[in-house]
Amino acid sequence: MGKSAKHVRTKDGKNAVEFYDENGNKTSTNVDGKRPWRNNNPGNLQGGKGLQRGLNILNQANPLPGRSPAYGPYTKLGPVDEDGKYGPQTDFALKHATARLGPAKVQDGLALGRFNTFARQAQGSGNAEGLEAATHGAFGPLFRDKDDKSPKVEGGVLQETLNTIGPEHHDDWESLKVDDWIGPKTRTAFGRVLQSEDADRLFGSKGSMIDHS
Numbered sequence: 001m002g003k004s005a006k007h008v009r010t011k012d013g014k015n016a017v018e019f020y021d022e023n024g025n026k027t028s029t030n031v032d033g034k035r036p037w038r039n040n041n042p043g044n045l046q047g048g049k050g051l052q053r054g055l056n057i058l059n060q061a062n063p064l065p066g067r068s069p070a071y072g073p074y075t076k077l078g079p080v081d082e083d084g085k086y087g088p089q090t091d092f093a094l095k096h097a098t099a100r101l102g103p104a105k106v107q108d109g110l111a112l113g114r115f116n117t118f119a120r121q122a123q124g125s126g127n128a129e130g131l132e133a134a135t136h137g138a139f140g141p142l143f144r145d146k147d148d149k150s151p152k153v154e155g156g157v158l159q160e161t162l163n164t165i166g167p168e169h170h171d172d173w174e175s176l177k178v179d180d181w182i183g184p185k186t187r188t189a190f191g192r193v194l195q196s197e198d199a200d201r202l203f204g205s206k207g208s209m210i211d212h213s
């Protein structure tokens with residue numbers, strides 16, 4: 001049995017998607033465009049814009065194959081409007097991505113979408129406060145359950161990403177220590193990178209933080 005997803009309606013009438021692993025065990029739930037949470041970890045929710053951004057990232061990284069002219073013209077899927085509203089367009093895009101790419105890739109894409117939304121806001125305001133919470137909130141559930149006390153390796157992934165990008169724009173770049181801890185030095189480095197490069201290129205495309213190939 002492979003990974004699967006089932007569309008259901010909650011007791012209070014909301015649309016939801018339940019994700020299951022290869023053994024048929026439910027691994028996470030997505031309710032009305034909010035971020036999927038793993039079992040026993042319902043506090044990690046995602047706003048609609050992060051969901052929509054994640055779906056657009058997934059579709060950009062995994063375009064539909066070309067269609068033979070023999071079938072005639074057809075309307076291609078356009079990007080999802082990133083307005084934060086979970087309507088029919090977002091609902092269809094979520095179901096389509098889940099069916100086409102599988103729940104694991106959808107969860108990865110939504111995590112990256114949520115983080116990219118934070119990076120956009122940080123670039124616009126020039127304020128990277130909240131980077132630690134944004135990183136762990138977006139990527140933490142991909143690595144462990146709520147009560148798992150293992151190292152927060154997503155912090156180290158961010159540091160490695162910054163160490164790769166930083167020297168491309170700053171000759172005086174000092175490599176961050178990859179210690180999984182997001183403190184003042186990591187926040188400063190994150191801010192410096194955003195001063196030189198667009199947030200969407202850094203944290204909103206294939207190969208950034210999570211590889212969608």
